[in-house]
Amino acid sequence: MASLFAFDDVACQSLSETHGTPCFAYSGDVAEGQFRALRSALPARVRVAYAVKANAHGALLARFASLGASFDCASIGELKRVEALGLPPGRTFFAGPGKREAELRKALAMGVRIQAEGFEDLARVDALADREIALNLRVHPAFDIDEGNRIIGGSGPSAFGVDEEEVPALLAQAANLRHVRIRGLHVFAASNQRDASKLLAIHGAVLDLAKRLSERHGLVFEQIDLGGGLGVPYAPGQAPLDVQALGEGLSALLATHPWFDGELILEPGRFLAGPCGVYLARVVRIKESRGTRFAILEGGINHLLRPLLTGEPFPVKAVGKGTGEPSYTLAGPLCTSLDRLGEVALPELAAGDLLAFGSTGAYGLSEGMTHFLSHPVPPEIWVD
Template sequence: MSLFAFGDDDLARLAERHGTPAFVYSAAVARAGLQRLRAALPERVRLAYAVKANPHPDLLRLFADLGASFDCASEGELRRVAGLAPGRVFFAGPGKRTAELALALEQGVRVQAEGWEDLERLDALARAPVAVNLRVHPAAGVAESNRIIGGVGPSAFGVDEEALPDVLPRAAALTHVRVRGLHVFAASNERDAAKLLATHRMVLDLGRRLTEQHGLDLEQIDLGGGLGVPYAPGEAPLDVDALGRGLGDLLREHAWFRGELILEPGRFLAAPCGVYLARVVRTKESRGTRFAILEGGVNHLLRPLLTGQAFPVRAVGRAVGRAVGRDGPTAATTLAGPLCTSLDRLGTVDLPDLRPGDLLAFGTAGAYGFTEGMTHFLSHPVPPEVWVA
């Protein structure tokens, strides 16, 4: 499985035509990824694409046309998907403003309440019965290798599992709001289907307990995102068939639950379709370290700084009319961006001898790339995002 959505020739042409630095996205790769995952999952599992991973309008339209639902986490995201998938939108997020809750109600969006305050404010805003899902912060979960969701310690997300006996009876007494679903998101970038399924099993067990103890009538159980992708050559991809089979088994084991499961992958659906392109501005040796200083750095790809994990990178040969990256000798090269901070590093990787103007491609950059970047920092130009249909 390639970590790059395009071959060298296409990347060189795209860089020529659109300039660099730039993000390029392959519609074909995005479509194939969604269809592959959909085909592996039981029918009773709904796919809601997490818009935060990449809110590019063409990507959203493609996924909407393929029948996906959407997981939004801000007014901006709600507005981006407005009209694309009526009745197929969810709204999560730990700090929802009242105006955002009102917009969600107006748009018929299903709210994932993150605590008592969301329930209370929704109840005051609603004029008719409204079904919501309650986000629960579980007492146990998948251990994250990089702290993104935050593990099982204190959390800004959801209601702590142990607070449910207090919150659920109060929720049942509200006038308009009805808790008809649970939402638990406890993993991130997990490529091991068994680990994901262990969390999903825990969530269904929790759903059963809450149904028995609090008389909940659950029509949805949202298992969150967290489906992982490889970022380094040799890393095994998530086995989506195993995930699909496991979810089918769970649905059969939990016959009490007649509703639908929801998965909200962001990274898994968006990452593989994107490549970030940047040229080398200059190279230097400093006290034994070989540097290549690029046109863009953590202002465009912040993830290496946040998680310590680099994007896969390769030199694009054709761009400079010589066989860069093919057969020549390679050496460890530290990739620095143009920012005035030593935090601006995109990793240290084995690369051929680079020269100014050489083109580098960063793969798997379709998720949490442009959207997570600091594109205004130092007032460098904002990179174009090119959708290749």
């Protein structure tokens, strides 16, 4: 399993000299290693659909496609990127709480499986379709969810899916639709979870929910989509997700639900793409202010927004300098005091020093605010 940094100091130095900084670099081997580790641990009845939002780099998508991945898209832009891969039907999914008509048209034209997030999606697809369309219903479950960093929102109010308790009303409302048929269930309830038993507890609850829905409403599920949420370490000492335990747990769950003979789907983004990426940026200046030491970098939340959103920094090292005690507040070059990449322990820094941020292959540049202040968009280097 990958370390926190896909590239060692020598490689970081050489990438920075060849391509300039700031830049992102992605290791094809590490991405492939993540995919293979997960795929080989899972039962054959589990499909792996890479969540494109984590990182839509063309070479990364092509690598996952060549390994047999399916793809989870959430915008017309992502659908077009996946369309360019020329995949056979059945390997693309389309989710999202605010799908516009043009996006639904595109999804129908591509023959992708739509995750309906409410009655509006069902009705719009029904109106656009000229044939029977099988789709999945995304449900926001009522069961309690221990969601570490609440990116998905736990079990409180949610913009995603239809609330579990509203499903009967939705089904009654949808009864007269002519073309759409609910043939799958989609539930995504947790994010960045590295504890396989916690993921499995949610997956078990989803299968129980599917059973209740099929018994009470006669729904026949070809697919149960368990969403993403497979976590990665962001700090030394954090244990990686035990994919073997996850695979064994999913086999056991399938065995305890003999009524379900369809396929399970996992939609990992972070797990597959996170470890392959490194973000390289140099220190522009060091500043002391009222007892705080700032290292001001070439890039900030325009390239890495996640630390600000979650309060959790990406792992960082000072290339060629080893580890150290002094603590720095890492600030970016933007004109806002929100531009922070974390409080970190690093050795004595000076202008020109190269910093490498690990595990930035997912929700790195894809989540950055690249337009803010119009700094150049950093190059993304694919290393095979």
